[in-house]
Amino acid sequence: MPERPEHRLSAQYPAAPAFDNTRDTRFFFPSEGHAEALSRLLFLAEDRNMGMGLLTGEIGAGKTMLRTVLHTRLAPERNTRVSIENSLLGFDDLLLEILSQIQGQRLRVVDYPDRYTRLAALKRALTEQIAAHGRHLVILIDEAQQLDLASLEAIKGLTNIASERQNLLTVILIGQPELRALLRRLPQVSQRVSLRFHLTALSAEETRDYVRHRLTVAGYEGELPFDEEALATLYSASRGIPREINRICKIGLEHVVSEGLGRFTGSAIATVVEDLRRHGGLFDLGADPL
Numbered sequence: 001m002p003e004r005p006e007h008r009l010s011a012q013y014p015a016a017p018a019f020d021n022t023r024d025t026r027f028f029f030p031s032e033g034h035a036e037a038l039s040r041l042l043f044l045a046e047d048r049n050m051g052m053g054l055l056t057g058e059i060g061a062g063k064t065m066l067r068t069v070l071h072t073r074l075a076p077e078r079n080t081r082v083s084i085e086n087s088l089l090g091f092d093d094l095l096l097e098i099l100s101q102i103q104g105q106r107l108r109v110v111d112y113p114d115r116y117t118r119l120a121a122l123k124r125a126l127t128e129q130i131a132a133h134g135r136h137l138v139i140l141i142d143e144a145q146q147l148d149l150a151s152l153e154a155i156k157g158l159t160n161i162a163s164e165r166q167n168l169l170t171v172i173l174i175g176q177p178e179l180r181a182l183l184r185r186l187p188q189v190s191q192r193v194s195l196r197f198h199l200t201a202l203s204a205e206e207t208r209d210y211v212r213h214r215l216t217v218a219g220y221e222g223e224l225p226f227d228e229e230a231l232a233t234l235y236s237a238s239r240g241i242p243r244e245i246n247r248i249c250k251i252g253l254e255h256v257v258s259e260g261l262g263r264f265t266g267s268a269i270a271t272v273v274e275d276l277r278r279h280g281g282l283f284d285l286g287a288d289p290l
Contacts, residue, residue, distance in 0.1 A: 018249070033202075042070065045070075045170050053193065053197075054197070056177050057199030061200070061243075063175075077135070080102060094155070096118055098139060099121055136168070139170070229267075252264055
């Protein structure tokens with residue numbers, strides 16, 4: 001029986017965005033680990049009295065996408081949300097960025113020239129703009145493994161800002177596994193972390209479902225255009241890491257369409273994987289173990 005047209009990939013099929021490296025939250029795949037991480041971090045933020053949280057995961061595990069989803073799931077009527085993407089900033093610059101996001105405008109260094117003025121402004125904002133309206137400040141700091149020890153200690157100090165009944169802010173540190181080792185060097189900071197979660201790779205079954213989800217969101221209709229060998233090769237080569245799955249599938253899609261294959265085969269995926277490895281486009285399992 002010939003394949004139905006919608007079951008085949010073609011040059012006219014606009015599915016390339018399915019595997020783009022995007023922060024579009026429609027593409028968020030709630031694997032067992034990602035769903036649990038999101039649930040726990042939402043609980044942490046909504047509790048308001050847990051101080052600090054920690055989310056770690058390997059490169060490409062989906063931490064930034066999860067942060068973006070978490071940001072959107074925190075109700076703005078109950079929370080003031082700040083997302084820090086560049087953790088190469090020192091603490092004083094972080095303070096200015098936090099204040100700028102709270103105020104909704106870029107603040108000038110000349111108006112807040114030092115740490116004292118910035119901390120004073122943050123305390124005023126917390127009491128007058130946030131707590132006074134029943135909201136809570138949630139600060140999400142991505143790539144937190146880039147922070148220096150002094151900045152981590154100073155960030156911990158922010159959680160001391162509290163009213164008689166509750167803390168006024170929650171800090172969630174997000175980063176690669178070395179962030180955990182960094183915190184072990186700072187026991188006084190580590191003790192403030194009330195919740196920790198480490199994202200692991202997808203299972204083979206989740207990898208299949210992840211690919212199906214991405215294609216469906218991108219508009220593909222029909223059966224999954226992968227044969228079993230293709231899925232097995234994809235999982236083995238990517239190790240279940242979402243970013244690696246996307247990398248292989250994005251290039252694989254171009255190969256499948258250009259060769260007129262209509263679907264992903266084991267040999268097609270193997271060709272892409274071999275090419276990526278030849279040019280250093282995939283992680284070396286030995287050098288970067290999961």
